[in-house]
Amino acid sequence: YFIKIDKWYPSSQLCSCCGSRKKLTLQERIYKCKCGLTMDRDLNAAINIKNEGLRLLEVA
Numbered sequence: 776y777f778i779k780i781d782k783w784y785p786s787s788q789l790c791s792c793c794g795s796r797k798k799l800t801l802q803e804r805i806y807k808c809k810c811g812l813t814m815d816r817d818l819n820a821a822i823n824i825k826n827e828g829l830r831l832l833e834v835a
Contacts, residue, residue, distance in 0.1 A: 778828040791822035 788796050790808040797808065799816065806812070806819040 776832060778831050780824060780827045780831065784824070784827055786820040786823040786827070787816055789819075789823050791819050791826070 785796065787806070788798060790797065790806070790810060790812055791814075792812040793808060793810040795808060795810065797806070799806065804816050806814055806816045812819075
């Protein structure tokens with residue numbers, strides 16, 4: 776399946792573990808959340824994009 780998510784979906788600002796939102800500058804390459812999650816910003820965004828696509832697929 777190809778699922779298109781909103782281009783303004785804040786994938787790099789959301790914690791892929793707990794869902795809390797954190798503003799990041801473009802220079803910040805590591806996502807550190809208050810829940811303890813620490814990972815590469817792009818990996819975190821990729822997980823969030825996958826999860827949003829799966830969520831949209833369930834709704835359809």
